[in-house]
Amino acid sequence: MITNFVMFLEGADEEILDPDAAVEMLETLGYDLDQLDRAFLRELIDAFAVVALEHDEETAKSVRSIPSGFYLEELLAEDDPVAMAKLDAIRAAAD
Template sequence: MISAQIARIIADFVLFLDLAENETIDADGAVEMIEWLGHRLEALDKDFLRELVDAFTIIAPEYNGDSQKLVRDIPYSFYLEEELAADDPVRLAELESIRDARD
Protein backbone atom coordinates (compact mmCIF):
# COMPACT_ATOMS: atom_id res chain seq x y z
CA MET A 1 0.00 0.00 0.00
CA ILE A 2 1.75 3.10 -1.25
CA SER A 3 -0.07 5.41 1.18
CA ALA A 4 1.53 3.58 4.12
CA GLN A 5 4.96 3.94 2.54
CA ILE A 6 4.42 7.66 2.01
CA ALA A 7 3.01 7.98 5.55
CA ARG A 8 6.23 6.46 6.95
CA ILE A 9 8.35 8.97 5.02
CA ILE A 10 6.21 11.86 6.26
CA ALA A 11 6.21 10.50 9.82
CA ASP A 12 9.99 10.17 9.88
CA PHE A 13 10.35 13.70 8.51
CA VAL A 14 7.92 15.15 11.07
CA LEU A 15 9.55 13.24 13.93
CA PHE A 16 12.99 14.45 12.92
CA LEU A 17 11.84 18.07 12.80
CA ASP A 18 9.82 17.79 16.00
CA LEU A 19 12.34 15.89 18.10
CA ALA A 20 15.64 17.30 16.83
CA GLU A 21 17.69 19.35 19.23
CA ASN A 22 18.25 23.02 18.43
CA GLU A 23 21.91 22.20 17.81
CA THR A 24 20.88 19.75 15.09
CA ILE A 25 18.40 21.92 13.22
CA ASP A 26 17.43 25.57 13.43
CA ALA A 27 14.02 25.92 15.14
CA ASP A 28 12.82 28.55 12.65
CA GLY A 29 13.89 26.32 9.76
CA ALA A 30 12.00 23.38 11.29
CA VAL A 31 8.82 25.46 11.58
CA GLU A 32 9.21 26.62 8.00
CA MET A 33 9.57 23.04 6.78
CA ILE A 34 6.53 21.89 8.78
CA GLU A 35 4.47 24.70 7.25
CA TRP A 36 5.72 23.76 3.78
CA LEU A 37 4.81 20.11 4.41
CA GLY A 38 1.33 21.10 5.58
CA HIS A 39 0.78 23.12 2.43
CA ARG A 40 1.91 20.21 0.25
CA LEU A 41 -0.32 17.75 2.11
CA GLU A 42 -3.36 19.99 1.67
CA ALA A 43 -2.71 20.08 -2.08
CA LEU A 44 -2.85 16.28 -2.47
CA ASP A 45 -5.61 14.60 -4.41
CA LYS A 46 -8.47 14.12 -1.91
CA ASP A 47 -8.83 10.37 -2.51
CA PHE A 48 -5.13 9.83 -1.86
CA LEU A 49 -5.21 12.20 1.13
CA ARG A 50 -7.99 10.06 2.65
CA GLU A 51 -5.81 6.96 2.25
CA LEU A 52 -2.83 8.79 3.71
CA VAL A 53 -4.78 10.03 6.73
CA ASP A 54 -5.94 6.48 7.43
CA ALA A 55 -2.41 5.14 6.97
CA PHE A 56 -1.02 7.13 9.91
CA THR A 57 -3.20 5.11 12.30
CA ILE A 58 -2.01 1.89 10.67
CA ILE A 59 1.71 2.71 10.89
CA ALA A 60 1.69 4.39 14.33
CA PRO A 61 2.29 1.09 16.23
CA GLU A 62 5.61 0.77 14.38
CA TYR A 63 6.91 3.67 16.49
CA ASN A 64 7.73 3.73 20.20
CA GLY A 65 6.62 5.93 23.08
CA ASP A 66 5.87 9.56 22.34
CA SER A 67 6.73 9.05 18.68
CA GLN A 68 3.76 6.72 18.29
CA LYS A 69 1.35 9.42 19.48
CA LEU A 70 3.01 12.06 17.28
CA VAL A 71 2.59 9.83 14.22
CA ARG A 72 -1.03 9.01 15.04
CA ASP A 73 -1.71 12.75 15.48
CA ILE A 74 -0.20 13.92 12.19
CA PRO A 75 -3.62 14.26 10.51
CA TYR A 76 -4.87 16.21 13.54
CA SER A 77 -1.78 18.43 13.69
CA PHE A 78 -2.00 19.32 10.01
CA TYR A 79 -5.83 19.74 9.95
CA LEU A 80 -6.07 17.06 7.27
CA GLU A 81 -9.57 15.89 8.20
CA GLU A 82 -10.70 19.49 7.89
CA GLU A 83 -9.10 19.67 4.46
CA LEU A 84 -11.01 16.55 3.43
CA ALA A 85 -14.26 18.05 4.74
CA ALA A 86 -13.78 21.47 3.14
CA ASP A 87 -17.02 21.16 1.13
CA ASP A 88 -19.09 19.70 3.98
CA PRO A 89 -20.12 22.33 6.55
CA VAL A 90 -21.77 19.74 8.80
CA ARG A 91 -18.61 17.63 8.96
CA LEU A 92 -16.49 20.75 9.51
CA ALA A 93 -18.67 21.73 12.48
CA GLU A 94 -18.34 18.20 13.86
CA LEU A 95 -14.55 18.32 13.49
CA GLU A 96 -14.46 21.72 15.19
CA SER A 97 -16.40 20.29 18.15
CA ILE A 98 -14.01 17.36 18.38
CA ARG A 99 -11.02 19.71 18.24
CA ASP A 100 -12.53 21.98 20.92
CA ALA A 101 -13.17 19.02 23.22
CA ARG A 102 -9.66 17.69 22.67
CA ASP A 103 -7.87 20.99 23.28
Protein backbone atom coordinates (compact mmCIF):
# COMPACT_ATOMS: atom_id res chain seq x y z
CA MET A 1 0.00 0.00 0.00
CA ILE A 2 2.77 2.45 0.91
CA THR A 3 4.70 1.49 -2.22
CA ASN A 4 1.70 2.12 -4.45
CA PHE A 5 0.99 5.43 -2.74
CA VAL A 6 4.58 6.67 -3.04
CA MET A 7 4.94 5.51 -6.63
CA PHE A 8 1.71 7.26 -7.59
CA LEU A 9 2.68 10.52 -5.90
CA GLU A 10 6.17 10.53 -7.37
CA GLY A 11 5.00 9.61 -10.86
CA ALA A 12 1.79 11.58 -11.18
CA ASP A 13 1.61 13.99 -14.06
CA GLU A 14 0.89 17.63 -13.17
CA GLU A 15 -2.40 17.32 -15.03
CA ILE A 16 -3.47 14.55 -12.66
CA LEU A 17 -2.08 15.83 -9.37
CA ASP A 18 -0.80 19.23 -8.28
CA PRO A 19 2.95 18.84 -7.51
CA ASP A 20 2.61 20.84 -4.29
CA ALA A 21 -0.17 18.52 -3.12
CA ALA A 22 2.01 15.50 -3.94
CA VAL A 23 4.90 16.90 -1.90
CA GLU A 24 2.55 17.68 0.98
CA MET A 25 1.22 14.12 0.98
CA LEU A 26 4.76 12.68 0.90
CA GLU A 27 5.68 14.88 3.87
CA THR A 28 2.57 13.72 5.72
CA LEU A 29 3.46 10.10 4.98
CA GLY A 30 7.00 10.74 6.25
CA TYR A 31 5.59 12.12 9.49
CA ASP A 32 3.25 9.15 9.87
CA LEU A 33 6.12 6.71 9.30
CA ASP A 34 8.13 8.53 11.95
CA GLN A 35 5.35 7.84 14.45
CA LEU A 36 5.37 4.07 13.96
CA ASP A 37 6.52 1.68 16.65
CA ARG A 38 10.22 1.02 16.03
CA ALA A 39 9.85 -2.77 15.93
CA PHE A 40 7.12 -2.46 13.31
CA LEU A 41 9.20 0.09 11.40
CA ARG A 42 12.07 -2.45 11.18
CA GLU A 43 9.65 -5.00 9.68
CA LEU A 44 8.30 -2.40 7.27
CA ILE A 45 11.78 -1.41 6.08
CA ASP A 46 12.62 -5.07 5.45
CA ALA A 47 9.32 -5.59 3.61
CA PHE A 48 10.24 -3.11 0.85
CA ALA A 49 12.91 -5.51 -0.44
CA VAL A 50 10.29 -8.27 -0.64
CA VAL A 51 7.72 -6.01 -2.32
CA ALA A 52 10.37 -4.92 -4.84
CA LEU A 53 10.53 -8.51 -6.15
CA GLU A 54 7.00 -8.07 -7.50
CA HIS A 55 8.07 -5.29 -9.90
CA ASP A 56 10.22 -4.78 -12.97
CA GLU A 57 13.84 -3.78 -12.29
CA GLU A 58 13.35 -0.02 -12.67
CA THR A 59 10.33 0.06 -10.37
CA ALA A 60 12.00 -2.39 -7.96
CA LYS A 61 14.93 0.00 -7.58
CA SER A 62 12.51 2.79 -6.68
CA VAL A 63 10.69 0.55 -4.21
CA ARG A 64 13.95 -0.45 -2.52
CA SER A 65 14.85 3.25 -2.19
CA ILE A 66 11.69 4.19 -0.27
CA PRO A 67 13.21 3.55 3.18
CA SER A 68 16.25 5.72 2.41
CA GLY A 69 14.06 8.41 0.86
CA PHE A 70 12.18 8.74 4.12
CA TYR A 71 15.35 8.24 6.24
CA LEU A 72 13.74 5.29 8.00
CA GLU A 73 17.04 3.59 8.88
CA GLU A 74 18.15 6.84 10.51
CA LEU A 75 15.00 6.83 12.61
CA LEU A 76 15.92 3.40 13.93
CA ALA A 77 19.54 4.39 14.55
CA GLU A 78 18.96 7.83 16.07
CA ASP A 79 19.61 6.70 19.66
CA ASP A 80 22.43 4.31 18.75
CA PRO A 81 25.71 5.99 17.77
CA VAL A 82 27.26 2.70 16.61
CA ALA A 83 24.33 1.93 14.33
CA MET A 84 24.39 5.50 13.00
CA ALA A 85 28.13 5.24 12.27
CA LYS A 86 27.56 1.98 10.38
CA LEU A 87 24.73 3.56 8.40
CA ASP A 88 26.92 6.57 7.57
CA ALA A 89 29.69 4.25 6.36
CA ILE A 90 27.28 2.30 4.17
CA ARG A 91 25.88 5.50 2.65
CA ALA A 92 29.39 6.92 2.07
CA ALA A 93 30.46 3.72 0.32
CA ALA A 94 27.39 3.86 -1.92
CA ASP A 95 28.24 7.39 -3.07
